[in-house]
Amino acid sequence: MLTVRNLNVYYGTIYAIQNISFEVKEGEIVTLIGANGAGKSTTLRTISGLIKPKSGDIEFQDQKITDLKPHVIVSKGLIHVPEGRKIIGNFTVRENLMMGAYARKDRSGIADTLEEVYTRFPRLKEREKQLGGTLSGGEQQMLAIGRGLMANPRLLLLDEPSMGLSPILTEEIFSIIRTINQKGTTILLVEQNAYMAFQIAHRAYVLETGRVIMSGDCQILQNDPKIRSAYLGEIA
Structure with missing residues (x-):
């Protein structure tokens, strides 16, 4: 690959x-x-x-x-989840996740992936409207990985x-x-x-x-x- x-x-x-x-x-x-x-x-x-x-x-x-x-x-x-997470602190959890899907055009597919991310990371669903910068370190790492998954990586x-x-x-x-x-x-x-x-x-x-x-x-x-x-x- x-x-x-x-x-x-x-x-x-x-x-x-x-x-x-x-x-x-x-x-x-x-x-x-x-x-x-x-x-x-x-x-x-x-x-x-x-x-x-x-x-x-x-x-x-x-x-x-x-x-x-x-x-x-x-x-x-090919999707890169960088060192230090690099989430956008003044964006909500959902907004950060949607940034990961910026290159995708399939709206229904994006919605399906978002639900998959929330299923995999229930804490992100609970904090969907919370600002990324207010999350704990572990939650921010989950958000960074979830954002990467939103791009539908191979x-x-x-x-x-x-x-x-x-x-x-x-x-x-x-x-x-x-x-x-x-x-x-x-x-x-x-x-x-x-x-x-x-x-x-x-x-x-x-x-x-x-x-x-x-x-x-x-x-x-x-x-x-x-x-x-x-x-x-x-x-x-």
Whole structure:
């Protein structure tokens, strides 16, 4: 579904992404893990067209999207839920959700998706008329994911969905992500909480200073001594 080949990205003179390649197959949850500054969020922002790479190719559903503008990429069903949620604080919950459907023309389909989002996130339905900026951190994350779902994604890019959340809310968000995948949406997940990412993802790519240093099945990787020491808080 998504193929990234030999991607190179610079921030000014900083070589942020160094010749990385990876793929996401339809129906998978694939996670990118790594420390702060490893290049995880930069990778997602490049895939969604917010950053232009120096070189390399990005293909989505067998079409090259490397040089497309973000709104065109959205229209193809590749949706980015950014780090920090980026909801509109002075819009209501419903207004925030409807912003996610801005590129859609099927009004009946939009209404159906809105009801699906409310079914998946009952708290958003309860707070439909509440301003987004007054929600708790967990509710704002639910709103950000719900807004992404309003675009009817084929592939959902999730950037640090557990950031700033309590362990209980993190469990809830990850349970929701698993359900979204089981309902048919492919997911590329960036997450610093490697333990939680490994619990729901099928495969992982480990980034370090802009390079992919390891990849494979999550069940295998999480038993690797280097991974357990560096990302799971265990002493090798």
